[in-house]
Amino acid sequence: xxxxxxxxxxxxxxxxxxxxxxxxxxxxxxxxxxxxxxxxxxxxxxxxxxxxxxxxxxxxxxxxxxxxxxxxxxxxxxxxxxxxxxxxxxxxxxxxxxxxxxxxxxxxxxxxxxxxxxxxxxxxxxxxxxxxxxxxxxxxxxxxxxxxxxxxxx
Amino acid sequence: xxxxxxxxxxxxxxxxxxxxxxxxxxxxxxxxxxxxxxxxxxxxxxxxxxxxxxxxxxxxxxxxxxxxxxxxxxxxxxxxxxxxxxxxxxxxxxxxxxxxxxxxxxxxxxxxxxxxxxxxxxxxxxxxxxxxxxxxxxxxxxxxxxxxxxxxxxxxxxxxxxxxxxxxxxxxxxxxxxxxxxxxxxxxxxxxxxxxxxxxxxxxxxxxxxxxxxxxxxxxxxxxxxxxxxxxxxxxxxxxxxxxxxxxxxxxxxxxxxxxxxxxxxxxxxxxxxxxxxxxxxxxxxxxxxxxxxxxxxxxxxxxxxxxxxxxxxxxxxxxxxxxxxxxxxxxxxxxxxxxxxxxxxxxxxxxxxxxxxxxxxx
Numbered sequence: 001x002x003x004x005x006x007x008x009x010x011x012x013x014x015x016x017x018x019x020x021x022x023x024x025x026x027x028x029x030x031x032x033x034x035x036x037x038x039x040x041x042x043x044x045x046x047x048x049x050x051x052x053x054x055x056x057x058x059x060x061x062x063x064x065x066x067x068x069x070x071x072x073x074x075x076x077x078x079x080x081x082x083x084x085x086x087x088x089x090x091x092x093x094x095x096x097x098x099x100x101x102x103x104x105x106x107x108x109x110x111x112x113x114x115x116x117x118x119x120x121x122x123x124x125x126x127x128x129x130x131x132x133x134x135x136x137x138x139x140x141x142x143x144x145x146x147x148x149x150x151x152x153x154x
Numbered sequence: 155x156x157x158x159x160x161x162x163x164x165x166x167x168x169x170x171x172x173x174x175x176x177x178x179x180x181x182x183x184x185x186x187x188x189x190x191x192x193x194x195x196x197x198x199x200x201x202x203x204x205x206x207x208x209x210x211x212x213x214x215x216x217x218x219x220x221x222x223x224x225x226x227x228x229x230x231x232x233x234x235x236x237x238x239x240x241x242x243x244x245x246x247x248x249x250x251x252x253x254x255x256x257x258x259x260x261x262x263x264x265x266x267x268x269x270x271x272x273x274x275x276x277x278x279x280x281x282x283x284x285x286x287x288x289x290x291x292x293x294x295x296x297x298x299x300x301x302x303x304x305x306x307x308x309x310x311x312x313x314x315x316x317x318x319x320x321x322x323x324x325x326x327x328x329x330x331x332x333x334x335x336x337x338x339x340x341x342x343x344x345x346x347x348x349x350x351x352x353x354x355x356x357x358x359x360x361x362x363x364x365x366x367x368x369x370x371x372x373x374x375x376x377x378x379x380x381x382x383x384x385x386x387x388x389x390x391x392x393x394x395x396x397x398x399x400x401x402x403x404x405x406x407x408x409x410x411x412x413x414x415x416x417x418x419x420x421x422x423x424x425x426x427x428x429x430x431x432x433x434x435x436x437x438x439x440x441x442x443x444x445x446x447x448x449x450x451x452x453x454x455x456x457x458x459x460x461x462x463x464x465x466x467x468x469x470x471x472x473x474x475x476x477x478x479x480x481x482x483x484x485x486x487x488x489x490x491x492x493x494x495x496x497x498x499x500x501x502x503x504x505x506x507x508x509x510x511x512x513x514x515x516x517x
Contacts, residue, residue, distance in 0.1 A: 036174070036382070037191040039472035040450050040479075058501075060450055062190040062382055062471055065501075084448060088191075 001124065002029050004095050008111055009120035010071040015095060016114060023072050026099045027059060027090065030124050035061045038090045041083045043101060048076045050103060052110050057100070059090065072110035074103035162207035163299050163360035171378060179271035181208040183381055190382035194474040197346055197387055201305030202379030203367055206352070207360065210274035210295040212281060215264040218288030223257065223265055226284050226423055228406055230416040234259040239326045239341050243414055244277060249405040249427030253277050254396055256343060258328060266339075268300075270396045284423075299360030303367060303376075304350030304387075311371040312351060316340070320351075334366035345384065347391035347517045389480065390473050392442055392512030398453060398468040399440055399482055407436040408484065410512075438465065439490035442512045443481045445498065449505040451481035456499040457489075464489035467498065475515045481507070 007015040013031035017024040032038065040060040050056040055067035079101050082089055090098035105111075115123060159182040168175065173184035184205065186193060196202050214223060223231040229242040236259050244252035253273040258266040269277045278293045285291050303312060309320050318331035318340060328341030339354040355363055368376060385395070394400050399409055406415050407428060415428055431437075445451060451470035456463050470481030481498070489496075497504040 036186060037189050039191075040448070042449075060472075062386060062474075063185075065450075065452065 001121075002095065003117040003121045003124075005117045007095070007117065008071070008114035009117070009123075010069065010114055011123070012069040012071070014068065014071045016071050016111070017099075018108075018111065021105055021108070022077065022102055023074060023105050024099050024102045025071060026094060027068065028120070028124075029094050030127070032091045032094045032098070035059060035066060035091075037062055038087045041087050041090065041100065043079045043083065044076050046076050046079060050074060050076065050101075052113075060087075068100070071114055072103065072105050073107065074105045076101055076103050078102040160208070162205055163357045164205045164207065164364050167361055167364055168205065168378075173378070173380060176381070178381060179208060181271060183208060184378070185382045186380040187378045190380070190386060191474045193377060193379035193383035194386050196375065196377045197305045197348055197379055197383060198475060199306070200375040200377075201303060201307040201311055201350075201371055202346075202377055202383065203364070203371070204302040204304065204379050204384055205299075205364070206302050206384075207299040207357075208271040209300055210269040210271060210277070210293070211298045211300075211354070212267045212269060212278055213264070213292045213294050214267060214281070214289060215261075215292075216289040217263060218286055219263045219265060222285060222289040224419060224422060226281065227255075227257070228411075228415040228422065228424070228428075229257075230419045231257060231259075231265075232419070236261055237327055237329060239328055239343050241326075241414065243400075243406050243411065244280070245406075245422070245424035245428075246402060247423055247427075249407075249424040249431065250402045251396075251400045251404055251406065251409070252280055252402065254394060254400055254411075258339070258341065266294075272397055297357060298354050299357045299363075301353045301355075301360070301364060301367065302344055302346075302350065303353065303371075304344045304346040304348045304379075305376075306349060307371070307374045307376070308348070308350040311367070311374055311376055312340075315366065315370055334363060334370070336363045336366075338363070345393060346387040347393075347513065347515065348387075385469075386471055386474055389469055389471055389482070390475055390513065390515040391517075392482065392514060394440075394482075395469060404484075405431055405436060407431045408438050408440060410440045435487055437487055438484045439487060440468070441465070441483055441485045441490055442510050442514065443467075443470075443483060443496070443498070443507040444510045444514070445479035445481070445505060445507045446495070447506045449498070449500045449503065450479045451483070451498045451500065451505075451507065457483050457485060458497040458499060458504060459489060459492075459494065464496065473514060480514045 013028045042058040050070040052073040056070045057068045168184040173187045176185040227242045240257045256268045281291045315334045336359040341352050344350040451467045455467040457465040465485040467481050467483040473480045
């Protein structure tokens, strides 16, 4: 799984590319994998204000709608106009062509709450470990059941 | 999440294949393997293999079996020959749908009823209640696994594995046959709109059958397909899903399933209500919608005309085949009488949709 070095990451699985006072925002590879095929993206308009930790849009998979949370506060400068016609770009290239919005930040201090690539990689491992633990528990249960069945046949 | 959920015989195989699992009707089922759209496209252009073992099977037998089946359902079961299958609706006294099911006529006095996973206990208990002394009703779900092989290449993939002459098996008919040495009930039925088969086999043989089918079809691009694709495929056809378009309060006439109700047959539960509805018009009507402004309609969203609430969405998605957002929803009788555009309330935003006829996708 990819965790590009030059980006900052939020707990809600958004990435931020900082260039001067501007922040480009998208969702991470982990997020798009969890979502599955993206079929629709709801984005704010240029000029709108987004507020840190509040939802600023939504990303929709075949089955469900997921909010996207603002990792920083700011004013929308640009939105990716490829996404309305090709929402699957988010699956194909989440860190590049799948970028969502670019904002002018209100306060660069907002960036302090975001994680580095290493920290985010660890955070994702944690999430996966939790999933794997559940799966291991299940596998143990299944194996126990099979052993019990074998015993019954005897 | 895993604790307490039922698992089909293929659960381990799904996990090994890297399937994303979800809870459905008390079962842990594969929602996707390679991706919902990928699997959907595979079924429409090649073939997909679904594990639908979570569905239930109820056997009805005895001298009173035919009369019993007729009484509890809307369609004319007497028209079924042995080896025929029939889509049918079990009805409440008030005309509402208990479940949508498939009947299989195994013999003059023996029927197998395939029921929705979510209604297994409900259907069984209701059928037992309705049964007289001359009919036996048995829930045999635990002994059956069920696989669905669907797509234009389904027959080509299946034929080498069985001695059954598939080109002689008509739609909504079935035969017992060996498939890859596994004894199956092979029926030409399905929930995708594509040509295909549903294979019922013993639980203990399911893993072998699954593996053999996937191997046999690999060369033709057969892929395993999950519940995500199952839903987008059926919605493109306009097929109802119990719990969405159908529930205990919806009648067949409201749901556009008039064709299933055979008023000419002798008395059946719910008949008088439906006779009246047919004469007066059903109080609401299931309607097919296509969004003409950006957005996707989801189950539960309100439907409006001139700012008046006239109904609700029951199912919606973006159609992989059409690339458009499609939906099914109920409109009041009044509203359904007009074919003017309506608005879907998508999380606070009124989004224009037009009324269309089913199916969304023609096969």
